[in-house]
Amino acid sequence: MGKLVMGYWDCPYCGNQGVAGNVMNCPACGRARGDVRFYMKDGAESSVREDGETGDIEYLSEEQAKDFDAEADWYCSFCNSLNRNRAAFCSNCGATRESSESNYFDQLKKRQEQEAAEAAAQPAPAAQQTGNTRAKSGRKSIWLWLVLIALVVGVFTWMNGNKTRGGLLVTDIAWNRAVPVEAYKEYQEEGWSIPQGGTEISSSTKLHHYDQVLDHYEDVEVQRSRRVLDHYETYYTYSDRGNGSFEQIEHQRPVYETEYYTETESRPVYRSVPRYATWYVYSIWRWKEERIERSAGTDHEAYWPDLNLGENEREGSPRAEEYTFTVEEEKEGRSTWALSEADWRNIQVGDRINITTKRTGADPWITDGQGNQVAQIRRK
Numbered sequence: 001m002g003k004l005v006m007g008y009w010d011c012p013y014c015g016n017q018g019v020a021g022n023v024m025n026c027p028a029c030g031r032a033r034g035d036v037r038f039y040m041k042d043g044a045e046s047s048v049r050e051d052g053e054t055g056d057i058e059y060l061s062e063e064q065a066k067d068f069d070a071e072a073d074w075y076c077s078f079c080n081s082l083n084r085n086r087a088a089f090c091s092n093c094g095a096t097r098e099s100s101e102s103n104y105f106d107q108l109k110k111r112q113e114q115e116a117a118e119a120a121a122q123p124a125p126a127a128q129q130t131g132n133t134r135a136k137s138g139r140k141s142i143w144l145w146l147v148l149i150a151l152v153v154g155v156f157t158w159m160n161g162n163k164t165r166g167g168l169l170v171t172d173i174a175w176n177r178a179v180p181v182e183a184y185k186e187y188q189e190e191g192w193s194i195p196q197g198g199t200e201i202s203s204s205t206k207l208h209h210y211d212q213v214l215d216h217y218e219d220v221e222v223q224r225s226r227r228v229l230d231h232y233e234t235y236y237t238y239s240d241r242g243n244g245s246f247e248q249i250e251h252q253r254p255v256y257e258t259e260y261y262t263e264t265e266s267r268p269v270y271r272s273v274p275r276y277a278t279w280y281v282y283s284i285w286r287w288k289e290e291r292i293e294r295s296a297g298t299d300h301e302a303y304w305p306d307l308n309l310g311e312n313e314r315e316g317s318p319r320a321e322e323y324t325f326t327v328e329e330e331k332e333g334r335s336t337w338a339l340s341e342a343d344w345r346n347i348q349v350g351d352r353i354n355i356t357t358k359r360t361g362a363d364p365w366i367t368d369g370q371g372n373q374v375a376q377i378r379r380k
């Protein structure tokens with residue numbers, strides 16, 4: 001049996017508050033204690049108290065404890081007075097204890113069920129408000145989307161915007177062509193093996209790599225931690241006895257702490273062992289690029305260079321070619337542009353052309369008087 005604590009009640013008839021649990025009639029209006037709910041002065045009946053935080057709890061003296069029975073009080077079926085368990089007759093109207101249909105807990109439970117049912121039947125005004133807010137925020141996000149789309153369209157239009165420089169004078173045209181030439185020759189090479197077609201010249205033993213080989217095990221001290229029970233601590237809850245008093249219930253909870261300890265662990269130790277292999281020097285015949293033959297000009301007579309193939313020579317790849325023209329501008333000076341051979345053949349020195357560049361940085365175009373794209377070009 002835990003310590004007993006004084007309970008209090010409020011008069012349901014006149015509203016007088018904080019009447020001690022062992023007082024059977026309201027000191028303000030004089031009526032017998034009716035339908036009440038007992039509570040503790042500090043609200044501790046609904047919470048947990050740590051050990052050492054019970055200084056303000058109002059424990060009953062031995063003398064006071066005698067005022068309370070072990071059992072809950074009973075309700076009079078005729079006048080609804082709440083009588084002590086020991087009373088055989090209602091202190092208010094004299095009805096017998098046998099005719100009672102409920103005690104304190106029965107009535108408390110009934111009242112709580114009624115309150116829960118009422119709360120469930122009420123339409124929740126908070127939910128309506130939430131719906132309203134959602135509709136408003138939905139409208140806001142549509143506006144946000146519209147602004148975003150307008151912004152994207154705007155940026156795209158601007159990026160696509162063209163800038164045309166017109167009437168540029170073509171001052172030069174030029175072409176360049178190049179063809180690689182390969183020669184079949186004997187080369188001296190080295191390696192861990194001789195490829196197909198190679199002939200060994202010499203060989204030697206060389207360090208190839210190291211292997212990690214288990215040598216022995218060694219003991220290592222390792223720090224570890226574990227959770228261990230340190231002690232138990234006490235806390236209290238309070239139970240309504242249904243008669244104007246509460247009982248303090250003692251509980252224990254475990255308190256753990258982290259313990260550190262060292263453990264010996266066996267770990268492998270490795271040793272580096274050198275591995276050797278044969279290193280070859282060999283000769284081998286190979287096709288390799290020997291030189292590049294070039295041709296160039298400043299007219300439209302582009303031709304491939306004469307390869308002048310010697311013995312054991314052949315054309316390599318790839319062939320390379322480039323066709324350019326140069327324009328003169330007052331502001332920006334001379335600039336040179338490259339383009340396809342077919343488009344280049346349509347450009348003559350002395351022509352006036354328009355060059356249209358895009359803000360996106362894509363390759364510019366030669367455009368005609370109507371802004372149509374005639375030939376794609378790129379700056380040199």
Ligand SMILES: [Zn+2]
Pocket residue numbers: 011012013014015016026027028029030031
């Ligand atoms: Zn009263």
Ligand SMILES: [Zn+2]
Pocket residue numbers: 076077078079080081090091092093094095
């Ligand atoms: Zn009665």
